[in-house]
Amino acid sequence: MAxxxxxxxxxxxxxxxxxxxxxxxxxxxxxxxxxxxxxxVALGSGISAKAPDLGKYGVDxxxxxxxxxxxxxxAGVFVPVIxxxxxxxxxxxxxxxxxVDGRDLGARLGARMNVTLLQDVIEVVVGDDGKIKAKWPMxxxxxxxxxxxxxxxxxxxxxRPNIMQTQLLDESRKAEIEAASAPIPKPRASVLKYELDTxxxxxxxxxxxxxSGGRGMKxxxxxxxxxxxxxxxxxxxxxxxAAVDSxxxxxxxxxGQTGKVVNPNLYIAVGISGAIQxxxxxxxxxxxxxxxxxxDAPIFTKADYGIIEDLFTFVPALTEEVKKLKNS
Amino acid sequence: xNIVVIIKQTPDTETVIRLAPDNKRIVTSDIKWIxxxxxxxxxxxxLRLKEKHGGTVTVISFGAQRVVEALRTAxxxxxxxxxxxxxPQMRDADFLRVTRAxxxxxxxxxxxxxxxxxxxxxxxxxxxxxxxxxxxGWPHFALAISMESDGKDITIERPIEGGKVTLKxxxxxxxxxxxxxxxxxxxxASLPGIMKAKKKPLAVxxxxxxxxxxxxxxxxxxxxxxxxxxxxxxxxxxKIIDGGLDTxxxxxxxxxxxxxxxxxx
Numbered sequence: 001m002a003x004x005x006x007x008x009x010x011x012x013x014x015x016x017x018x019x020x021x022x023x024x025x026x027x028x029x030x031x032x033x034x035x036x037x038x039x040x041v042a043l044g045s046g047i048s049a050k051a052p053d054l055g056k057y058g059v060d061x062x063x064x065x066x067x068x069x070x071x072x073x074x075a076g077v078f079v080p081v082i083x084x085x086x087x088x089x090x091x092x093x094x095x096x097x098x099x100v101d102g103r104d105l106g107a108r109l110g111a112r113m114n115v116t117l118l119q120d121v122i123e124v125v126v127g128d129d130g131k132i133k134a135k136w137p138m139x140x141x142x143x144x145x146x147x148x149x150x151x152x153x154x155x156x157x158x159x160r161p162n163i164m165q166t167q168l169l170d171e172s173r174k175a176e177i178e179a180a181s182a183p184i185p186k187p188r189a190s191v192l193k194y195e196l197d198t199x200x201x202x203x204x205x206x207x208x209x210x211x212s213g214g215r216g217m218k219x220x221x222x223x224x225x226x227x228x229x230x231x232x233x234x235x236x237x238x239x240x241x242a243a244v245d246s247x248x249x250x251x252x253x254x255x256g257q258t259g260k261v262v263n264p265n266l267y268i269a270v271g272i273s274g275a276i277q278x279x280x281x282x283x284x285x286x287x288x289x290x291x292x293x294x295x296d297a298p299i300f301t302k303a304d305y306g307i308i309e310d311l312f313t314f315v316p317a318l319t320e321e322v323k324k325l326k327n328s
Numbered sequence: 329x330n331i332v333v334i335i336k337q338t339p340d341t342e343t344v345i346r347l348a349p350d351n352k353r354i355v356t357s358d359i360k361w362i363x364x365x366x367x368x369x370x371x372x373x374x375l376r377l378k379e380k381h382g383g384t385v386t387v388i389s390f391g392a393q394r395v396v397e398a399l400r401t402a403x404x405x406x407x408x409x410x411x412x413x414x415x416p417q418m419r420d421a422d423f424l425r426v427t428r429a430x431x432x433x434x435x436x437x438x439x440x441x442x443x444x445x446x447x448x449x450x451x452x453x454x455x456x457x458x459x460x461x462x463x464x465g466w467p468h469f470a471l472a473i474s475m476e477s478d479g480k481d482i483t484i485e486r487p488i489e490g491g492k493v494t495l496k497x498x499x500x501x502x503x504x505x506x507x508x509x510x511x512x513x514x515x516x517a518s519l520p521g522i523m524k525a526k527k528k529p530l531a532v533x534x535x536x537x538x539x540x541x542x543x544x545x546x547x548x549x550x551x552x553x554x555x556x557x558x559x560x561x562x563x564x565x566x567k568i569i570d571g572g573l574d575t576x577x578x579x580x581x582x583x584x585x586x587x588x589x590x591x592x593x
Contacts, residue, residue, distance in 0.1 A: 017489075072493070075461070075468055100488045104470045107455030111462035116424050116551040119453045133555065138452055142345040143354065146555045153551045189467040189497035192483065196491035203489045209592070233593060244510045251473070251508035252487050257341040257449050258365045258508055266592040277341040283563065287590045289582065304566035305585055307578055317579040322593070325583055 003154075004039045005031040006091035008082060009054070009062075010099055011044035013196070018166070018206065019097040021057045023159050025167040026124060027095050028058025033126035034092060039063065041085050041180070043078055045071040048177065055175035056168055063089065063180035072194055073101040076187035079108045084182035086113065091154060093132055098158035106158040113156075118147050121157045136160075140257040140280035161206050162263050202236035204255065209266045212238035212255055212282070213248075216271020216292065216311055220248040225315045226270060232322040238262065238282075240272050256281035271311045274299030291315065329383030329479060331374045332439040333407065334430055334460070335367035337391060337398040338450040351556045363398045366445025369505040369512035373475055374443050375406045381479045384408045386437045388430060390418060396530065403525035404517030410530040411436075417535060420547040427459045429545075432538035434460075439500065441482065446471045446504040457504035467497045471506030 007027040009020045024040065031038040040062045042051050047070075051062040063085055069077060082105070086094065094109075096102045098120045110117035122144075123135040132155045133148045149155045204210060211230040213223055223237065230237045239249035241256050255262055257277040267285035272278060274290070274297055282288070283302060290303035293310050300306045307314055339345075339359045346355040363371070374385045387402040389395050390413040399410040411433050418426060434442055442464075447454030461468030472484040483496045484503060505512065517525070535542045547553070569578050569585070586593045 075458070079462070100471065100486075103454055104458045104468060107458030108462040108468070110455070111424060111427070111459040114424065114551070116422050117453075117455055118552060119455055136452070137560075138557075139339070139343075139345050139450060140452060141560060142343075143347070144558050144560060146558070147552055148555055149552050150550060187467070189469070189495055189501070191493060192496050193494035194491070195493070201490065206489065241508070244508055247510065251511045254508050254510075261452075266586065266590070275342070276344065280341075283560065287586070287592050288563070288566075289586070300568070301565045302563045304590065305582055306566065306568040307582060308568060308570070309575060309578065313575050314579065317576045318582065320576070321579040321583040325587065325593070 002034060002036040003090060003092035004037045005034065006086065006089055006094045007038065007040045007059070008094065008096035008102070008105070009040055009042040010097050010102060011042065011047050011050070014046065015050060016054065017097070017099070019099055019159070019161040021166045022161065022164040023095050023097050024054055024057035024059050026159055026164040028167065028169070030093060030095070030124060030126055030132065034130055036092060037061070039089065039091070040175070041082055041089070043070045043081060051177050052174040055173040056171060058167065058169050059175045061176040061178065063178055065180050065182060065184070067184055069184050072191045073105070074187045074189055074191065075104055075108050076189060077185060078105055079112060080185055081182045083109055083112050085180045093155040093157070096158050098160045102158050106156060110156050115153050115156050116149070118155070118157045120160045122160050122163045124157070137261070137284070140261050141284050142280050160263070202234070204236045204238055204253065204260050204262050207236035207262070207264050209233045209235035210238045210255070210262055210264045210285070211235045211268045211270065212240065212272060213243055213270045214240035214272030215242040217243060217248065222312070223248065229315055229319045229322065232319055232326060240275070240278050269299050269303070270315060272299055273297045274302060329377070329381050329441065330437055330439045331377060331383055331385045332434045332437050332442045333367070333370050333374045333385060333387045333402070334434065334442065334444040334456070335371065335387055335389045335398060335402060336364045336448050337361050337389065337395045338364040338448050341365065341449055345559070347557050347559060351558070352554060354557065361394060361398065363401060364445050364448045364450070365509070366447055366449070366505055368514040369507060370443035370445050371402050371405055371407065372512050372514035373503070373505060375515070377441070377477060381477070386411065388413070388433050390414070390426060390429065399530055400525050401517055403528045403530070404521040405515055406521065409528055412530065412532045413535070413538070414532050415535045415542065415545070417542040417545045420550065421545045422550040422552050423453060423455060424459060424551065425545050425549070427456055427463065429535060429538060429540060431460060431463045432540055433533065436538070441499055442502045444502070444504050446506040457502055461502040464500070464502065466500050466502050469495050469497070469501060469503045472503050473507040473511050475503060
């Protein structure tokens with residue numbers, strides 16, 4: 001029997017994070033190409049009840065470690081437990097989310113199991129010979145690289161959020177559950193505080209629409225205008241390095257090569273000239289809108305739709321139009 | 329306190345990337361090289377820690393002789409000594425092997441704490457810190473945006489999707505630095521700093537100097553290899569919405585296009 005493909009889930013606040021469904025869907029696709037099954041390793045506190053739901057996204061069987069000590073991710077606990085379970089499963093390939101925690105987890109697993117992780121994968125192909133190749137963006141997307149693993153090395157890859165299509169197979173499909181046994185070590189590090197933003201703000205790297213402001217915003221207070229527009233669109237608000245360096249926005253909003261690399265369906269760049277380091281961070285967006293009064297701004301060479309206007313008059317007008325659309 | 333900072337020299341973030349004819353490497357002949365920005369944050373944090381608790385800051389890097397310039401810059405910022413691992417055998421080694429060499433070099437300094445950037449702006453893999461921590465058996469605090477230490481314990485804050493986590497552990501700990509220039513505001517090398525840096529120790533080591541077998545680093549030992557590089561599809565400039573419309577007319581037209589043509593709202 002061919003070896004299974006395996007995914008590692010990410011669970012927070014009583015449910016699997018959306019990126020887990022994306023990883024499961026991609027895992028299913030790879031398993032089908034290899035003619036094999038898809039299993040999952042799921043760690044968390046109170047995770048057992050939700051685990052069968054992964055079946056909807058193509059997982060056949062979930063190996064669950066459900067323990068109060070697994071409420072928050074700590075490498076010192078998760079890495080040894082997952083490595084032990086993977087050793088028993090001996091999968092053909094392992095996929096996990098390239099989330100904040102997944103990136104750490106994957107890199108440590110790769111080192112521990114001597115297989116080498118490929119981080120931040122945006123495309124996977126399975127050859128007719130069953131060989132897996134994967135692509136990741138280097139230089140924040142200025143260049144892509146294809147990679148393959150040496151013979152006998154099971155590919156380990158973290159999947160960038162918001163790239164892979166989620167495939168809901170069948171609402172009623174349930175995955176089989178098995179409790180995995182692995183000793184849970186005591187970590188040296190401890191979580192002092194775990195604060196989640198409850199304002200419903202959309203995370204940039206997982207947002208479908210981003211409204212982003214740059215130097216042209218002139219002042220921190222003017223971002224209220226972008227917040228309004230973002231509110232109407234259900235979008236996240238981003239910023240260029242110039243805006244963050246000026247102290248107008250928190251660093252967590254920064255989009256670019258130093259900052260976050262984002263891939264929304266729609267990126268609205270407001271008062272952003274389009275420095276190459278910013279373009280690297282958002283160039284993978286499906287659609288780009290640029291609003292700038294400088295017709296020569298480089299952002300217009302990348303934008304699908306350009307508006308040469310003063311942003312202070314255009315953005316409120318745009319918000320009005322979106323509001324009308326939503327109310328119609 | 330022995331503080332080790334691991335840095336990499338990377339192309340400047342303004343660099344336009346071009347591919348070599350074999351499509352396996354980028355053209356490096358006209359690149360301006362800088363210290364990876366996230367590693368610069370790590371250097372800054374190390375210097376602040378030293379200013380508070382005393383000790384030494386050692387910077388370690390790997391690569392060709394051009395990397396000496398990055399190490400001299402770190403010394404000019406205030407680091408005490410530097411180590412460059414320059415071994416042709418390492419050029420095509422994978423992440424795990426390169427990191428193994430860095431671990432060997434770091435261990436020679438008996439570090440209490442190791443700092444490194446959360447990712448490099450070239451390969452963007454963001455895994456060196458985690459691999460180092462795993463090889464050392466240390467906790468890894470990733471993506472730090474603040475750091476405090478009394479010399480025994482260390483506390484950091486790190487962003488997660490839609491939130492923030494505060495972590496604490498007794499030393500030794502490996503910290504990778506996230507945030508941005510606005511968070512860490514790394515210092516510039518001063519002129520006296522640059523003069524002093526010329527006299528600070530900078531050791532160049534080969535793999536054998538670190539007790540490692542160069543044969544383990546040969547390209548055929550790599551667990552993973554790059555088969556080809558490609559440039560992203562060129563985005564074409566799209567349409568400028570004008571048509572003699574006034575401001576709200578343009579807004580209406582844009583909403584219509586986003587709704588009906590792009591179908592993204």
